[in-house]
Amino acid sequence: VNEWPAISQLDNFTKKNYHRFMTERSVINQRGLMTPRTTQQNKDIRDEREQQILDAALSVFAQKGYGDTHIGDIANAVGIAKGTIYLYFESKEALFEAVFLRMFDAMTSPLAEAAADPNKSPGDKLFAIAQQSLAAMAAETKFLYLMMQAISTPDVGKLLEHDFKTYYDEFLTSLAPLFESLGDPQPVAAASLYLAILDGAMLQSLVGATLFDQ
Numbered sequence: 001v002n003e004w005p006a007i008s009q010l011d012n013f014t015k016k017n018y019h020r021f022m023t024e025r026s027v028i029n030q031r032g033l034m035t036p037r038t039t040q041q042n043k044d045i046r047d048e049r050e051q052q053i054l055d056a057a058l059s060v061f062a063q064k065g066y067g068d069t070h071i072g073d074i075a076n077a078v079g080i081a082k083g084t085i086y087l088y089f090e091s092k093e094a095l096f097e098a099v100f101l102r103m104f105d106a107m108t109s110p111l112a113e114a115a116a117d118p119n120k121s122p123g124d125k126l127f128a129i130a131q132q133s134l135a136a137m138a139a140e141t142k143f144l145y146l147m148m149q150a151i152s153t154p155d156v157g158k159l160l161e162h163d164f165k166t167y168y169d170e171f172l173t174s175l176a177p178l179f180e181s182l183g184d185p186q187p188v189a190a191a192s193l194y195l196a197i198l199d200g201a202m203l204q205s206l207v208g209a210t211l212f213d214q
Contacts, residue, residue, distance in 0.1 A: 046088075052078050053085055053089070054095075054098060054099050057095050057099045058099050058143070061099060061145075062143075062145040065153075066096055066156050071086075100143075100150070103140065103143040104143075104167070108171070111171070112170075112171070112174065114129050115171075115174045115175060115178065116174065122177075122182050123182060125178055126194065129198075130198065147202065168195070171195070172188065
């Protein structure tokens with residue numbers, strides 16, 4: 001088997017890439033020697049990079065819109081090569097959906113928890129859901145712009161149609177019993193109206209970005 005040439009025999013360009021390759025593939029142990037990364041270290045690095053891509057994609061999609069955003073724009077925002085993103089997401093569509101679902105889950109999980117809280121009355125649960133929804137709208141304006149794109153852009157809406165319908169059906173199912181407990185004769189209709197009011201608040205928060213700061 002041929003051995004690697006002595007580093008002194010390499011030209012400057014090759015030396016630079018050799019050192020970069022070794023740094024990417026190794027870490028420094030306590031003795032100052034180069035050792036291979038562990039499986040966990042590689043996973044942590046990959047997870048961190050994925051989060052960086054998702055964070056940058058959220059900002060770029062919110063700023064430029066889905067149609068005007070290119071993978072290269074997101075790569076530039078992260079400071080990586082365009083091809084690197086395709087190691088994590090197979091397409092712009094897949095990346096947008098991943099960004100959307102990550103933020104959507106972060107915003108809606110507390111609402112589901114509030115609806116299921118055994119220590120709250122039905123009325124208190126509905127108040128908590130509304131309160132948390134308004135707080136999330138004030139804090140996550142970038143995500144609201146993604147929501148607007150999903151509502152107003154057919155291609156984006158079609159991409160997320162299944163995710164929206166699944167969430168809406170599940171949340172409606174959890175809300176209807178609350179209105180039934182409050183004596184509403186049409187609990188499903190009341191739950192639908194309640195969600196429509198929250199949707200309207202979202203739209204209003206986009207028109208007046210500081211409306212729900214308090």
